[in-house]
Amino acid sequence: MNIYLVEFLGSLFTTYFVLLSNNNWFVSGVSLAFAMLLGGYFSVTAAYNPAIAMVFYAKGKIHKNELIPFIAAEFLGALAAFFAYNV
Numbered sequence: 001m002n003i004y005l006v007e008f009l010g011s012l013f014t015t016y017f018v019l020l021s022n023n024n025w026f027v028s029g030v031s032l033a034f035a036m037l038l039g040g041y042f043s044v045t046a047a048y049n050p051a052i053a054m055v056f057y058a059k060g061k062i063h064k065n066e067l068i069p070f071i072a073a074e075f076l077g078a079l080a081a082f083f084a085y086n087v
Contacts, residue, residue, distance in 0.1 A: 002042055002043075003042065003043045003044065003066075003070075004069050004070070004073040005073070006039045006042045006043040006046065007039075007043060007046075007047065007048065007053075007070055007073040007074050007077065008073040008074070008076055008077040008080075009039070009077065010035040010036070010038075010039045010043075010046060010048040010077065011048045011049075011073070011074040011075075011076075011077030011078045011081070012077035012078070012080050012081045012084075013031060013034075013035045013081075014028075014031050014032050014035050014048055015077065015078040015081035015082065016081035016084060016085060017031035018031065019081065019082070019085040020085070032048070035048060036048070044056075044061055044062070045061060045062065045070075047070070047074070048074060048077075049074065050070075050071045050074055050075065053067065053070045053071055053074065054067070054071075
């Protein structure tokens with residue numbers, strides 16, 4: 001269950017900082033790199049993106065029964081960041 005929490009928090013963190021920075025490429029890249037460095041220890045992929053999670057599934061790093069929870073955690077993290085930004 002930790003890997004899904006890491007995916008949720010990483011997606012929340014990166015999406016929130018992208019929204020705060022007004023799509024500044026430098027802040028977006030640094031926040032993603034920071035989230036990947038922190039989450040890479042706990043998660044196999046630290047993808048934070050459904051498209052990248054699907055690539056890891058195609059490579060065999062994510063099992064079939066883990067793909068949907070990965071994508072759901074990433075989507076919910078981004079959605080939580082969106083709601084936190086708009087509050």
